[in-house]
Amino acid sequence: MKHTHPLPGDIGLTQISGITGRLIRLGQWINGDGFADYQHAFLVLPDDRLxxxxxxxxxxxPLSAYDGSSVLYVCPEGLTEQQRTALCAAATAYVGVPYSFLDYLAIAAHRFHLPLPGLRRYVASTRHMICSQLVDQVYQDADIHLFADGRWPGYVTPMALYNQLAH
Structure with missing residues (x-):
């Protein structure tokens, strides 16, 4: 479900400009998630924070960090207040978790079935996450599973979130 007024627990999808945004777009396209305008995801928290x-x-x-940006807010259909509260409670455990551009390569290696022993364990164990992995993990911690397609945990891009929730 998509909407314009964000609520705690919603997922914000937006663009990243410059070379970083272009590289993420390319990575998402290689991963089969499309070549569109969402390269970043974040989770809305209470008190206008993210x-x-x-x-x-x-x-x-502050959520105001994206004032003036084009942001699409999405969430699963029927998300309850109790689930939104659980999401926001789970989110605080991830402050400080390092970022990893290498996860785009790991996601691509998985997509192309490259024989890399330990790839799944590597992605799960590094505690490094790209933005969409972070959002998906917070949802999983709140016992809300955004994907039922058998994908490995952590194998999600911003466009995968868009494709799953915005249509």
Missing amino acids: LEAQPGGARIQ
């Missing part, structure tokens, strides 16, 4: 993964580590910041 949790997002950043190269310096996951952080909580």
Whole structure:
């Protein structure tokens, strides 16, 4: 479900400009998630705050950081207040979690069935996450599973979130 007024527990999807945004778009396209305009995901928290993964580590910041940006807010159909509360409670455990551009390569290696022993264990064990992995993990910690397609935990891009929730 998509909407314009964000509620705690919603997922914000937005663009990243410059070379970083272009590289993420390319990575998402290689991973089969499309070549569209959402390269970043974050989780809306109470009190007009958000949790997002950043190269310096996951952080909580004001939602106003995206004022003036084009943001699409999505969430699963029928998300309850109790689930939203659980999401926000789970989110705080991820402050400081390091970012990893290498996870885009790991996701691509999995997509192309490259024989890399230990790949799944590596992605799960590093505690490094890209923005969409962070959002998906918070949802899983709140016992809400966004994907039922058999994907490995952590194998999610911003466009995968868009494709799952915005249509």
